Amino acid sequence: xxxxxxxxxxxxxxxxxxxxxxxxxxxxxxxxxxxxxxxxxxxxxxxxxxxxxxxxxxxxxxxxxxxxxxxxxxxxxxxxxxxxxxxxxxxxxxxxxxxxxxxxxxxxxxxxxxxxxxxxxxxxxxxxxxxxxxxxxxxxxxxxxxxxxxxxxxxxxxxxxxx
Amino acid sequence: xxxxxxxxxxxxxxxxxxxxxxxxxxxxxxxxxxxxxxxxxxxxxxxxxxxxxxxxxxxxxxxxxxxxxxxxxxxxxxxxxxxxxxxxxxxxxxxxxxxxxxxxxxxxxxxxxxxxxxxxxxxxxxxxxxxxxxxxxxxxxxxxxxxxxxxxxxxxxxxxxxx
DNA sequence: ATTTTTATTATCACACATGATAATAATATA
DNA sequence: TATATTATTATCATGTGTGATAATAAAAAT
Numbered sequence: 001x002x003x004x005x006x007x008x009x010x011x012x013x014x015x016x017x018x019x020x021x022x023x024x025x026x027x028x029x030x031x032x033x034x035x036x037x038x039x040x041x042x043x044x045x046x047x048x049x050x051x052x053x054x055x056x057x058x059x060x061x062x063x064x065x066x067x068x069x070x071x072x073x074x075x076x077x078x079x080x081x082x083x084x085x086x087x088x089x090x091x092x093x094x095x096x097x098x099x100x101x102x103x104x105x106x107x108x109x110x111x112x113x114x115x116x117x118x119x120x121x122x123x124x125x126x127x128x129x130x131x132x133x134x135x136x137x138x139x140x141x142x143x144x145x146x147x148x149x150x151x152x153x154x155x156x157x158x159x160x161x162x163x
Numbered sequence: 164x165x166x167x168x169x170x171x172x173x174x175x176x177x178x179x180x181x182x183x184x185x186x187x188x189x190x191x192x193x194x195x196x197x198x199x200x201x202x203x204x205x206x207x208x209x210x211x212x213x214x215x216x217x218x219x220x221x222x223x224x225x226x227x228x229x230x231x232x233x234x235x236x237x238x239x240x241x242x243x244x245x246x247x248x249x250x251x252x253x254x255x256x257x258x259x260x261x262x263x264x265x266x267x268x269x270x271x272x273x274x275x276x277x278x279x280x281x282x283x284x285x286x287x288x289x290x291x292x293x294x295x296x297x298x299x300x301x302x303x304x305x306x307x308x309x310x311x312x313x314x315x316x317x318x319x320x321x322x323x324x325x326x
Numbered sequence: 327a328t329t330t331t332t333a334t335t336a337t338c339a340c341a342c343a344t345g346a347t348a349a350t351a352a353t354a355t356a
Numbered sequence: 357t358a359t360a361t362t363a364t365t366a367t368c369a370t371g372t373g374t375g376a377t378a379a380t381a382a383a384a385a386t
Contacts, residue, residue, distance in 0.1 A: 016235050027332060038375050043334060052217045053343075053373060057233070067236040070220070072179050072229045094280060116254060119283050145254065190362060201345050206364060216343060216373075 011155070013057070018046040020064045035063035085129050089114055089122045103129070111138030115148055132156050176220070181209040183227045198226035248292050252277055252285045266292075274301030278311055295319050 011019065021031045021042075028039040028046075035042070036059055045052070045060075054070065061068035082103050090098050092113050102110060107130050114126040115138055127135050138144070139152040174182065184194045184205075191202035191209075198205070199222055208215070208223075217233065224231035245266050253261050255276050265273055270293050277289040278301060290298050301307070302315040 013233060013235075020235060020237075028334095029332075032375095036375090038377085039332080040334075040336085040377085041373095041375055044374095047334085049373095050217070051373070054213075054215045054217065054220075056374075057217075061235055064235065067234075069232065069234040069236055070176060071232040071234075072176075072183060072224055072227065073232050074183075074229055092280070117280060117282060191364095192362075195345095199345090201347085202362080203347085203364075203366090204343095204345055207344095210364085212343095214343070219344075 012048070013050065013052065014046045014048055017042070017060060017064075020066060021046075024064070031060075031063060035059045082129075085125055088125055089118060092117050092122065107134050108138045108141060111135060112141045112143050115139060115144055115152060175211070176213065176215065177209045177211055180205070180223060180227075183229060184209075187227070194223070194226055198222045245292075248288055251288055252281060255280050255285065270297050271301045271304060274298060275304045275306050278302060278307060278315060 021028075026034075028042045032039045032042050037056070042060075054068075057068055082100055086098060086100055086103060089110070092098075098110070111126060111130055111134060114122055115135070118126065130138075135152060136156050139149045139156075184191075189197075191205045195202045195205050200219070205223075217231075220231050245263055249261060249263055249266060252273070255261075261273070274289060274293055274297060277285055278298070281289065293301075298315060299319050302312050302319075
């Protein structure tokens with residue numbers, strides 16, 4: 001999830017709540033009971049409400065057994081420069097040196113590795129650099145495990161639906 | 164920053180705001196003007212206020228030129244069961260199959276690989292499973308690059324200091 | 327086909343987050 | 357030392373997020 005609407009880094013809050021709830025096979029009423037709120041209120045949240053109080057999000061997170069993180073994030077490494085991205089993800093390429101040209105010649109291969117083994121920051125930077133289409137393509141490669149593939153299919157589906 | 168008080172993952176929100184503001188050499192009045200709020204209100208926030216509306220945090224983030232991230236983070240995989248950890252980190256052992264017994268027979272070797280190439284989740288799960296002492300030991304192995312070693316020495320030093 | 331469960335929409339009262347304002351204390355500047 | 361700037365504390369009016377409730381639609385179960 002990202003709260004700043006200018007950057008699509010994940011699901012909107014409401015969609016995330018729904019996703020977490022349905023993963024647990026809970027009804028709106030069940031989660032509402034656990035979170036100390038009401039089903040119609042939760043429905044409102046899952047349907048696009050966006051102006052939460054943190055206290056509300058805290059209750060919901062607690063009921064769902066997840067951690068609520070709230071971060072002010074400085075603009076990350078500049079991803080306009082290939083050299084910056086290369087330096088960031090180079091550690092993932094233990095078997096072969098990652099050359100600067102590889103970013104443009106073999107985006108699928110690079111992304112596959114990043115999606116499979118990269119940290120959040122590395123993945124985020126690569127996604128920004130290559131774009132969602134390239135990520136979707138890379139997620140379809142044989143070297144990507146089904147769990148990771150499903151993850152990205154869901155994320156990118158959500159990101160495409162929002163545009 | 165982490166919003167769930169049960170886990171210490173960073174600065175409280177208010178302290179983070181102050182840190183970002185003073186880094187820019189702005190007064191309370193300056194940030195207040197940019198964020199469309201008031202100096203006394205900002206002072207309240209920086210001094211421990213904790214029950215924010217997201218809209219408020221958005222305004223402040225925008226004024227500070229930073230990204231507001233709001234995440235529900237799943238608790239990581241259960242690390243009580245060796246099979247779960249093994250499944251999680253298995254992709255990192257591309258050159259040799261990771262057998263269940265390896266976790267107990269060669270913890271150093273397993274951890275070295277995880278520390279060097281693991282994702283955040285993988286590292287976190289392994290750390291939880293093996294404990295900090297084992298991580299410290301593994302970080303000292305020859306196959307761990309100095310940067311990673313320093314990273315873990317710092318982290319574990321901090322973790323030891325906190326107890 | 328009927329009943330039960332769940333989701334969805336709408337209304338409303340109330341608690342409270344927020345910013346405006348004033349006053350005072352502390353710090354920085356001239 | 358005097359003045360200006362900034363930080364801090366307190367009060368209060370207002371807008372709004374929230375949950376309770378009712379009604380209805382849709383989906384699932386029997």
